Amino acid sequence: MEISALVEEQKCKTLEDAQRLAGAEVANTGGFSVPVVRFRQGSRKMLTGALPISWMSSRLEAKAASRQGSILQTQSAMNRPEIADHTRAIANYIRENHNKKYIVPPLTLNIQQRVHLYTVDYPAEFLPGYLVIPATAKLAITDGQHRRSALIEALNAMENDEQAEFGRDAVAVMISCETELSQIHQDFADCSKTKALPPSLLAVYDLRNPANRVVADLESRCLLFKGRIDSTSKSLSKKSTYLFLANQVRQLIKELLCGSYATQDTVFEKRAMELLSSDEQYAEVVDRFAGYLDYLTQRIPVWQEIARLKAGGLEASQIPAKREQGWVCLTATGLNLIGRVGHKLFTDGCCEWEKYADALAALDWRKSGQLWQGNIIKSNKVMTQQVPLREGYEKALDAIGLGSQPPLPISS
Secondary structure, X not given: OOOOOOEEEEEEOOHHHHHHHHHHHHHHHOOEEEEEEEEEEOOXXXXXXXXXXXXXXXXXXXXXXXXXXXXXXXXXXXXXXXXHHHHHHHHHHHHHHOOOOOOOOXXXXXXXXXXXXXXXXXXXXXXXXXXXXXXXXXXXEEXXXXXXXXXXXXHHOXXXXXXXXXXXXXXXXXXXXXXXXXXXXXXXXXXXXXXXXXXXXXHHHOOOOHHHHHHHHHHHHOOXXXXXXXXXXXXXXXXXXXXXXXXXXXXXXXXXHHOOOOOOHHHHHHHHHHHOOOHHHHHHHHHHHHHHHXXXXXXXXXXXXXXXXXXXXXXXXXXXXXXXXXXXXXXXXXXXXXXXXXXXHHXXXXXXXXXXXXXXXXXXXXXXXXXXXXXXXXXXXXXOOHHHXXXXXXXXXXXXXXXXXXXXOOOO
16 A cells, blocks of 8 residues: 655665665755655555644645636535635734644645655654655645644744744644645645535535536536535625625535435435446436536526526626526525426436426516415525425426416416
8 A cells, every 4th residue: 555656755774874874865956855754554555753833835836716606616625615714813822832842733735746755664664754745836725724824824924033933843744645626625624524615616526426526527517506606605695796696506416316405414325325326327317417418408598597697707707697687596495396397207216207297497587477476485495394385396296287286377
């Protein structure tokens, strides 16, 4: 079990030999040596050590996602969007306690450049050694960007004498050597178990539930969603040029897979594992869901209009105006209803699902539509609770010919 293709490990007879070889490389290359312990976690070997605080700005690198970024932009970043208030709170704590007792939890770092590790040739999984990092290499932060920013902020606010003293303090680090961004994201999601990620970001980063992969795949494949899903915000402002949150798309997938957006995550994950366990099953489900949504996009007029707009450009500024017009299908509740209808069509094995999708698309999706009054719409407000959604869903089933009542007339 190797550490990484990027880490060349050389085993020495003694720790003194390892130190000597590491020192020789540093002297000849201008790099720096970090005393580390190599250990195992699961199927990977990791390194742990400590770095001086004075290195935080020059040696550590954060790649944060931008606020209100698309799924593609967020997937390209290594860290969540930085929250200024969180950084400021940590920095204030450090400034108030740096000359007393304080604690900064370990940072999780990642090396993506070729490095040398000198260890001892002992028959053990737990080994001391020296990691030599090239002078031009920076350690990317997998988890701990707020701590790193806070340490820099606190350091910069100190007087020269205090800076020198505080700079000699150190922070524990755990170092992985990953080249795949998806695994770096998974490590970040795993490190964040004690402080929950925002739901939309969790839907992008935490891929242990295969259904979360569907969120990203639907965003990239569906005409309506591509470039129009906000993956970092907790709520969607009225003026946002994004159409839905990533977490709202995740709720749509809960509806499509389980028949309810309120399904507990443990049950949702179990169902996803059952239905998306193989590549073939996954591809079939994604094709079906994307086909259903694209079919509706081509037939629901307001969806069709939005899908024609250039995502991220000036044309996207039309989205807030269309949202203000009042369309049930542009709300999370409407999206969940559409997902629940899709769940019924696909779980019932309906081979004429397009016929019912045509009828669904032809419904009057305006908030003023008679079909939604008293269930999804009450006092001109969109209800988000389960009971109004169920009532609206049952009305919609009757209207398209899938319910127990005769089909209602379809508004033009």
